[in-house]
Amino acid sequence: MPNAYVEVMDKDVSLCSDVQVVWCGAVSSTVAAGEEFTFTCNATFPVRFVRVTRRSTVAVGVRIGIGHIDIQGEGTKKPHRSYYKTSKKKTSEPFLTTSAMTAGECGIICQRYYSCIDFSYSATAPTDENCLLTHKTLSSHYLDDNSWTTYILSCM
Known part of the structure; x- marks a missing residue:
């Protein structure tokens, strides 16, 4: 340390x-x-x-040994702005398909994976797999039923 x-x-x-x-x-x-x-x-x-x-002046590959980190904070008092843009599409090549209660929960699942850059969510999907995570540049197709929404990470 x-x-x-x-x-x-x-x-x-x-x-x-x-x-x-x-x-x-x-x-x-x-x-x-x-x-x-x-x-x-x-x-x-x-x-x-x-x-x-x-910052280290020694050889590359020297790691920090951390036993425990405790982070505390206060909840925000104003609404948090989203870093995702939405579109009425469905990801056609997900690397993970799972279920989520809400689009927000699907976004949290996406945040757990370093490689996840976009996700699609449908509240009315006919299966339990209503949360689709992607790690590639958006590869989506439009749907007739408009039940899917794709959330694209935006840094704006």
Whole structure:
């Protein structure tokens, strides 16, 4: 953990170029085994990601050993804006098909997979597989019944 630092972000830095980042603190260069650190972040935007990194001058491949991270926060008081654009399409080549109670739950499932960039959801699908996750550039087709909606990750 020596020289590690903590940041919070509103978007996934690997997918979006307009990420808001707040630096929260840094660990000193001398650390005792089992030592705990507390950082307070005062972000003025809804936080979705926490990043712990370390600048290293040693060989590539040296990893940070973190035993436990506890993140606490307050719920937002204003509605959270969506980072997804919608269209009346259905993903034709999903890498995972599953069931979800709502489109929001389907989006949460998508967020758990690093490779998921789009998802389709239907509240009235004739099977239990009403949540389709994709990892490729959108490959969809229009449907006559309009029961499916595709949610495309947008960094705007």
